[in-house]
Amino acid sequence: MEDFNGLEHIVRDQEPLAPYSWLRTGGIARYFAEPTTENELVSLVSLCKSRDLSVKLLGGGSNILVASEVVDAMVVHLSAAAFTEISVEGNRVTASGGAKLVQLLSTAAREGLSGLESLAGIPGTVAGALKTNAGTHNDDIGQWTRAVKVLTRDGDVLVRDGDQLRFAYRESSLNELVILEGVFELKTIDSIEVTKRTQTQWILKKAQQPRGASGTICMFRDHGGVTAESLIESSGLKGATIGAASLCDACSNYLELKEGGSVDSAVSLLNHVQAEVEAQTGVALVRQVEVW
Ligand SMILES: Cc1cc2nc3c(=O)[nH]c(=O)nc-3n(C[C@H](O)[C@H](O)[C@H](O)COP(=O)(O)OP(=O)(O)OC[C@H]3O[C@@H](n4cnc5c(N)ncnc54)[C@H](O)[C@@H]3O)c2cc1C
Structure with a gap:
């Protein structure tokens, strides 16, 4: 090497x-x-x-x-370990970028800090969630974020806060190379109540996700108040399959790949759905998933 x-x-x-x-x-x-x-x-x-x-x-x-x-x-x-730490001071939680989102949520629940419950069931890390402004239709991580420590491409460590932080639907202004940590300001309530809300959100989310969600990815962003799922289904694509990749029955915006299936079939299906929805509805769906 x-x-x-x-x-x-x-x-x-x-x-x-x-x-x-x-x-x-x-x-x-x-x-x-x-x-x-x-x-x-x-x-x-x-x-x-x-x-x-x-x-x-x-x-x-x-x-x-x-x-x-x-x-x-x-x-x-x-x-x-240096990139997965979580600490709490009053109603502020500081979480390193590599920490799992689920760990941030369980820390907040344990400390009786409310706000992030609707993120329950979303896989990934704190940095991934900040970058993509992960959330649901009504709530996202951005609205609870007060500061983010980043590392630039030039090697400078900076803190982004106030006007330097902007979040929109599945987007953030965090374009620096590395998200090192996020600071979240939450509301202090009863710990049992936050735990209950988190569990309820988790159950709701899991019910919407395809079963065995570890072999699936969420393909497209919703479009102007219309869900990607409904656009896909109204284009007659429910259950569409290419090779080992198919659209999930539980939600047509999730792509499922059979174990051992090739990435090529997943990419082909993603492209096919995007092209077909545009041809049928005139809507150019924007990918949520990033293709490397
Ligand atoms: C079953 C399933 C359900 C999902 N449900 C939802 C949902 O309800 N709502 C929702 O918003 N999303 C959902 N997603 C999408 C995904 O889980 C989120 O976007 C998640 O926040 C991505 O986090 P990650 O750590 O996996 O990021 P990755 O997929 O690893 O990366 C995502 C982006 O973040 C960047 N990134 C990662 N780490 C860093 C870092 N330290 N610094 C800078 N950039 C970084 C990557 O380069 C990439 O651009 C779902 C995905 C699946 C598979």
């Missing part, structure tokens, strides 16, 4: 990305790194910049489809 200036212990080459992706399929990363400290991460980003090597961040992989045979980049996974 290439020389990584003392960072060899955190970098691997030709790493299969299937185990890190929600569909458990896809290509390999040319380089893959799991830094153990913020300093290592900053050094890695600077090194990649000096070598003109692009850097991609991978969270829980629940919104990424790895279509390329080789992702020609340094794929960074923030799995080490």
Whole structure:
């Protein structure tokens, strides 16, 4: 492997990305790194910049489809303890980007801090949720976010807050390379009440998701108040199948891939649905899932 200036212990080459992706399929990363400290991460980003090597961040992989045979980049996974911490001070929770969203929700419930309950059942990490402004129709993570610590492509660590933070439907203004941590200001209520609300939301969410949701991905954003699911179904695509990939019965906006199925069938089905919905309804659906 290439020389990584003392960072060899955190970098691997030709790493299969299937185990890190929600569909458990896809290509390999040319380089893959799991830094153990913020300093290592900053050094890695600077090194990649000096070598003109692009850097991609991978969270829980629940919104990424790895279509390329080789992702020609340094794929960074923030799995080490330094990137998964959660702390509470009064009604403010600070969560590192690599922490699982479910851990943030359970900390908030334990501390009697209300606001994030509607995110129950959404897979992935805190950083992935901030980047995509994860949420439901009525609520999203952005409305509870007061500050976000980021690392820029130039290697500077900055805090974005106030006017520098903007969230919209499944979008955020967080375009810096790495989301390091988020600060959430919540409402103090009874812990049992927050736990009950979180559990209720989780049950509702699971009932809407296809069963065995670990082999599925959510394909498109809703369009101007109309759900992607209804546009797909009104285009006659309910149950559409290409190879090992098919649309889920429980919700046509979820794509399901049979175990061992190839990523190509998933990409073909995604493209087919997008083209067919546009042909039938005139609506160009925007992908929620990111294709690498
Ligand atoms: C079964 C299922 C149900 C879902 N339900 C919902 C739902 O109800 N609502 C909803 O909003 N979404 C939903 N999603 C989509 C997905 O779960 C969310 O978008 C989630 O927040 C993505 O988090 P992740 O950690 O998996 O991110 P990933 O998929 O790994 O990455 C998503 C994006 O974030 C970037 N990213 C990840 N980590 C970092 C970081 N540290 N710094 C900078 N950028 C980073 C990635 O580069 C990528 O651009 C669902 C997905 C599935 C599979």
